[in-house]
Amino acid sequence: MTTTSNLKAIYKRPEALKPARTHYCAGCGHGVAHRIICELVDEFGIREKTVAVAPVGCAVLAYDYFNFDTCEAPHGRTPAVATGLKRAMPDRFVFSYQGDGDLAAIGTAEIIHAANRGERICVFFINNAVYGMTQGQMAPTSIVGQKTATTPFGRNPANEGYPIRVCELLASLEAPAYIERVSLDSPQNIRRTKNAFRKAFRTQLEGKGFSLVEVLSPCPTYWRMDPLEARRQMAALMHPVFPLGVYRDWEKNK
Amino acid sequence: MGKKILLTGNEAAGEGAIQAGCMAYYGYPITPQNELTGYMSRHMIQRERIFLQAESELAAVNMVLGSSAAGIRAMTSSSSPGISLKQEGISYLAALELPAVIINMQRGGPGLGNIAPSQADYWQATRGGGHGDYRCIVLAPHTVQEMFSTMALAFDLADKYRMVVIVLGDGRLGQMMEPVEVPETPVAREFPKPWALKGCKGRKPNKLLSLHLREDDLEALNDRLQETYRRVEAEEIRWEETQTDDADIVLVAYGTSARVCKEAVRKARGEGLRAGLIRPITLWPYPAEPIRRAAARGARFLVVEMSAGQMLEDVKLSLDHPAEVRFHGRTGGNVPRWEAILEIIREMITGTSAPENKP
Numbered sequence: 001m002t003t004t005s006n007l008k009a010i011y012k013r014p015e016a017l018k019p020a021r022t023h024y025c026a027g028c029g030h031g032v033a034h035r036i037i038c039e040l041v042d043e044f045g046i047r048e049k050t051v052a053v054a055p056v057g058c059a060v061l062a063y064d065y066f067n068f069d070t071c072e073a074p075h076g077r078t079p080a081v082a083t084g085l086k087r088a089m090p091d092r093f094v095f096s097y098q099g100d101g102d103l104a105a106i107g108t109a110e111i112i113h114a115a116n117r118g119e120r121i122c123v124f125f126i127n128n129a130v131y132g133m134t135q136g137q138m139a140p141t142s143i144v145g146q147k148t149a150t151t152p153f154g155r156n157p158a159n160e161g162y163p164i165r166v167c168e169l170l171a172s173l174e175a176p177a178y179i180e181r182v183s184l185d186s187p188q189n190i191r192r193t194k195n196a197f198r199k200a201f202r203t204q205l206e207g208k209g210f211s212l213v214e215v216l217s218p219c220p221t222y223w224r225m226d227p228l229e230a231r232r233q234m235a236a237l238m239h240p241v242f243p244l245g246v247y248r249d250w251e252k253n254k
Numbered sequence: 255m256g257k258k259i260l261l262t263g264n265e266a267a268g269e270g271a272i273q274a275g276c277m278a279y280y281g282y283p284i285t286p287q288n289e290l291t292g293y294m295s296r297h298m299i300q301r302e303r304i305f306l307q308a309e310s311e312l313a314a315v316n317m318v319l320g321s322s323a324a325g326i327r328a329m330t331s332s333s334s335p336g337i338s339l340k341q342e343g344i345s346y347l348a349a350l351e352l353p354a355v356i357i358n359m360q361r362g363g364p365g366l367g368n369i370a371p372s373q374a375d376y377w378q379a380t381r382g383g384g385h386g387d388y389r390c391i392v393l394a395p396h397t398v399q400e401m402f403s404t405m406a407l408a409f410d411l412a413d414k415y416r417m418v419v420i421v422l423g424d425g426r427l428g429q430m431m432e433p434v435e436v437p438e439t440p441v442a443r444e445f446p447k448p449w450a451l452k453g454c455k456g457r458k459p460n461k462l463l464s465l466h467l468r469e470d471d472l473e474a475l476n477d478r479l480q481e482t483y484r485r486v487e488a489e490e491i492r493w494e495e496t497q498t499d500d501a502d503i504v505l506v507a508y509g510t511s512a513r514v515c516k517e518a519v520r521k522a523r524g525e526g527l528r529a530g531l532i533r534p535i536t537l538w539p540y541p542a543e544p545i546r547r548a549a550a551r552g553a554r555f556l557v558v559e560m561s562a563g564q565m566l567e568d569v570k571l572s573l574d575h576p577a578e579v580r581f582h583g584r585t586g587g588n589v590p591r592w593e594a595i596l597e598i599i600r601e602m603i604t605g606t607s608a609p610e611n612k613p
Contacts, residue, residue, distance in 0.1 A: 048455035053320075054463075063461045069451040071323050072463040074346050077316035080308070084320020084328065085451065087304045088278060092324075092453055110316075113309035 016041035016050075018067045025132075027227020029184040029217025030058060033126055034065055036194045037095075040201050041068065050093045053082045057099035058132040076107025079114035082121045093204060095122040101131045104140040104164045111170070115210050118175030122200040123212040125166060128219040129238065136222030140164045143241050148222065163241055167214050171247040177209035179248040183216040185234035189244075199249075208250045216242055256437040263401045263427040264289035266434050267357055270405030271329055272297055275442025276355070278304035278321040278328040280314040284336045285369040286425035287359035291331065304328075311336040315343030315356070322352040323462050325450030327409050327442075331357035333425070334375050335366060337383075344418055345384030349464035349475065351449075351482075353412035355405070356390075357421045359428035360560075362587035370587025371426035371510055376564035379420050380538040387476055389483050390418040391490065392537040394508040398432035406442070411490060413445035415482055422537060424560065426510045426589060486539055493541035494533040497523065501530030503599050504548045506569050507558040508534050511590055515558050518595035529599050537565070542572035554578040556598055558590050578602075 013019060016038035024030045041047050047068050054062040056075035063070035073081040078096040086094040103111050103125050114121065130148055131137040137150040141163045145154040155163075167181045178200060182193040196213045203211040216238050218230035225233060248254060261269065268290050271279070279298050281291040291307070298305035304321065308314035314330045321328035332340060337358045347354050360375045362368040379392045391411050395404040401423060408419040451460050466472035496519055498504055503522075507515040512533040522529035532548065534541050545555070554577060557566045563581050570579055582598055584590050 049453040051324075051451045051453060060465055063463055067454075067459055069454050069460045070462070071320070071451055072346075072350070072461075072465060073319070074316060074342050077312060077319075077343070080313040080316035081320040081323070083306070083313075084278070084280070084317035084322070085324050086320075087306065087317070088321040088324035088326045088328075089452060109309050110313055113313065117306075 014038040014042045016047045016067050018065050020065055022065055023061055024058065025221045027218060027220040027230055028058070029128065029215065030126060032184055032190060033124060033193070033215055033217065034062065036197050037124065038066065039194070040197055044201055044205065046093045046205070049091070051085055051089070053078050053085065053094070053096040055096070055098040055102040056133075057102050059097055059099060059126065060133065062097055076102050076105070077110055078102060078107060079110040079119070079121070079123065083114055083117075083119050086119060086121050090120070095124060097124045098126070099132075100125075100127045100129065100139040100141040104166050111166075115170045115176050115212065116173050118177070118209040120204055120207065120209055122204050124197070124200070125212055125214045126217045127166070127214055127242065128217045129163070130219050130222040132219050132222055141242070143237060165242060167212070167247040170212060175210060176212065176248050177250040178203045178211035180246045181214040181216065181242055181244050183234060183239065183244055184218065185216065185231050203250065214242070256435050258433050258435050260431055261398060261402070261434045262289050262429055262431050263398045263423060264359065264429065265293045266398045266402040267331070267405060267421065267423070268293035268297065269436065270402040271355065271409070272301065273437070273440035273442070274406040274409040275327050276303070276329050276409065277326040278318070280306050280308050280317040280328070280330045282308050282311050282314050282332065282336060284333045286361055286371070286428050287331050287333045287357070289429070290357065290359070311339035312342065315340040318354050319343055319347055319350070319352060322347070322354050323350070323451050325447040325452060327413070329355040329357070331359070333359045333361045334363050334372065337375060337378070341378075341384035344390065345386050345388065346464055347418050348388035348390070348479070349386065350462045351416040351479075352462070353416050354418045355408045355412055355421065356418060357423065360422065360424040362585070368587045369425060371424035371560060371589060372585070372587055373424060373509060373511060373560035374562070374564065374585065375422070376537065376559070376561060379422050380540070380568070388479060389538055390420045391415070391486060392420045392422050394422050394535060394537050395427065396509050396512045396533065398427070398430065399434050401427060402434050402436065410443050413443070415486055417482065417486070422509065424510050490536060491539045491541050491543070492535035493544055494535060495544055496531040496533070498530035498532060498544065498548055500528050501548070501553055502528045503530070503556055503602050504553045505529060505531045505556050505558055505595070506534070506545065506565070507531065508537060508565065511558045511560055514590050514592050515595060517592040518599065521592060521596050522599045527599055527603050540568045540572065545569055545572040546574055549573050549575065549577040554580075554602060556580045556582060556595070556602065558595055559583045560589060561585060
């Protein structure tokens with residue numbers, strides 16, 4: 001006879017994740033990325049020494065979901081704010097959470113220089129190739145031909161240039177300790193995402209330096225797809241433009 | 255008693271900040287305040303405090319935001335074009351109710367302007383500067399000694415009211431050298447900061463945010479800010495008066511212009527002309543009271559600035575009743591001369607006409 005007292009909980013809400021309903025659209029990747037971060041905060045037992053910096057973008061309300069100290073930054077200045085926090089408190093765990101507009105457009109200078117200084121922070125970079133918060137405009141990572149609110153005829157390289165590959169860009173610098181690109185398109189890749197995030201946590205907690213994990217993430221609302229279709233299309237549309245893999249790894253001398 | 259050392263205004267501001275317990279300095283090169291960044295690069299590191307040359311003014315002010323959010327005393331400095339770039343961060347600091355000290359060694363503008371001294375950022379400093387309904391406390395030292403001592407006051411006011419304090423100097427004050435008396439054993443005041451983001455050990459998580467999507471929430475923030483500003487207006491107005499008791503002509507000037515006016519007052523008194531000077535030390539909140547008092551006894555005013563007439567508006571706003579307010583200003587990085595000011599004083603008292611804006 002089985003009773004609840006001898007059942008083992010194998011899945012529950014992390015303590016680091018507040019019991020709140022998120023504002024994210026159906027099929028959005030942010031909720032998954034939030035949950036992975038919070039599971040790891042619990043796993044490492046660092047909830048009481050974690051400080052997060054939230055971006056401007058869809059994740060601006062992240063502080064309503066993270067059950068630890070959080071700060072909001074002006075658009076794109078997220079790594080600068082994280083720098084100020086981490087330098088002031090080297091023994092705390094500080095991460096910035098940013099979208100593609102925040103990190104790869106308005107905040108390009110801040111992310112390059114935080115990476116180049118080897119700031120001992122983690123950056124979780126959610127790339128869904130579109131500005132979700134402001135009604136679906138072109139992002140710096142929108143793919144060629146992608147129709148958005150500001151590229152109604154599709155992204156045209158002659159007018160808007162090409163999608164920016166952040167991992168490859170930052171991997172040209174000396175200082176970064178760990179850079180990897182992962183995807184939320186499948187359960188398998190979500191598990192890989194968690195492993196990558198765990199490695200980023202370790203990179204900071206073991207004092208190795210700057211880490212960034214780029215997470216390819218679906219935006220069904222502004223890709224004009226249903227949630228399942230959006231995830232299915234990622235491998236065909238996004239993975240060829242943004243190859244998954246490890247771009248810098250302090251453990252493998254890469 | 256302390257020791258006396260010879261410092262530039264820029265170095266004095268740096269040493270003053272260090273003695274006031276500034277634990278983090280973030281800067282970006284711009285003339286005429288480079289001696290300050292240079293001073294901090296050596297002396298902050300030697301004291302094992304934080305010094306960082308940021309990639310931009312935007313990054314520097316946001317690093318200040320981060321360190322201030324962590325509960326330590328943090329500052330940045332720049333000159334006019336760089337201060338314009340910091341306005342975004344200043345608006346956010348105001349909204350997050352974070353203390354910060356920002357030095358502006360003003361230079362000629364608009365645009366890239368030049369690297370000569372100016373007071374043309376008065377409106378930007380005293381009216382907020384960035385977007386939204388907010389104020390910064392603005393302090394205006396006029397000697398190198400005062401530049402040094404102002405820093406402790408700036409950090410104390412920033413912490414006490416959780417506000418941005420702007421120290422409004424200029425290129426002349428930054429680069430001139432004067433002896434400064436430095437205390438042997440500086441004592442930095444400490445303020446409790448229960449709002450700081452140090453990790454949520456033993457308490458609920460802290461959030462520092464400026465996004466308030468519900469109208470009533472944002473209005474509540476604005477109401478709280480305004481209540482703070484009213485307290486600052488009630489408690490922190492500072493000014494200095496020189497020979498105003500019997501003055502027929504009261505000069506009103508701050509910073510470098512006030513130094514020139516002191517000489518003009520001395521010369522005028524030497525000729526038997528009753529001139530005096532009101533020198534605002536806080537530019538916001540503005541010392542309206544001594545101006546009202548002088549006007550009530552029938553004094554007339556001469557406002558002197560290194561601008562086309564910015565503080566002039568605050569002098570006029572200070573008056574209950576109409577009074578004669580003349581203006582003498584130089585722009586482009588020029589500094590007013592005492593001779594020109596004396597000429598206007600003579601003309602105002604004797605009634606002979608003289609052109610206002612000749613050097």
